Amino acid sequence: xxxTPPERRAxxxxxxxxxxxxxxxxxxxxxxxxxRLTAARGLSGWTSRDLASEVxxxxxxxAHRIGSRHEVELAIVDAILRGxxxxxxxxxxxxxxxxxxxxxxxxxxxxx
Numbered sequence: 458x459x460x461t462p463p464e465r466r467a468x469x470x471x472x473x474x475x476x477x478x479x480x481x482x483x484x485x486x487x488x489x490x491x492x493r494l495t496a497a498r499g500l501s502g503w504t505s506r507d508l509a510s511e512v513x514x515x516x517x518x519x520a521h522r523i524g525s526r527h528e529v530e531l532a533i534v535d536a537i538l539r540g541x542x543x544x545x546x547x548x549x550x551x552x553x554x555x556x557x558x559x560x561x562x563x564x565x566x567x568x569x
Contacts, residue, residue, distance in 0.1 A: 482514050484522050484532070491533035492568070499569040500530060537568045 490511040494503040505526055509516040523529050541564050544556035 479513075482512060482518055482522065486512055487519055487523060487529070488532050488536050491529060492536055495533055495537065495568045500533070502569075505529070537564060540564055 487508065491503075491508055494508060494511060505516045505519060508529070509519055512519075519529060523532055538561075541557075541560050544553045544560075546553075548556065
């Protein structure tokens with residue numbers, strides 16, 4: 458899961474990531490880890506601690522960068538749905554919705 462070896466994680470103390478030569482924690486890294494966890498376990502199948510472990514940080518760091526669990530989930534769902542291409546605006550409404558739903562299904566099945 459986490460890219461940091463367990464022995465390094467155990468030795469890491471609180472403080473800035475840059476002090477240990479690690480890249481800073483970003484919103485994008487947190488959301489990408491959340492997307493991976495959601496694909497593997499479903500949106501309700503992981504905890505904030507699981508997400509924090511995935512990006513090798515404290516859960517409060519996630520709350521500081523994104524917000525509450527609800528806001529984290531919204532950011533993850535938004536990132537997942539951005540991968541769906543919208544149908545052409547020139548289609549009549551019924552074919553437009555049919556195309557949209559057929560494009561949504563594989564994405565939602567992959568991220569329960």
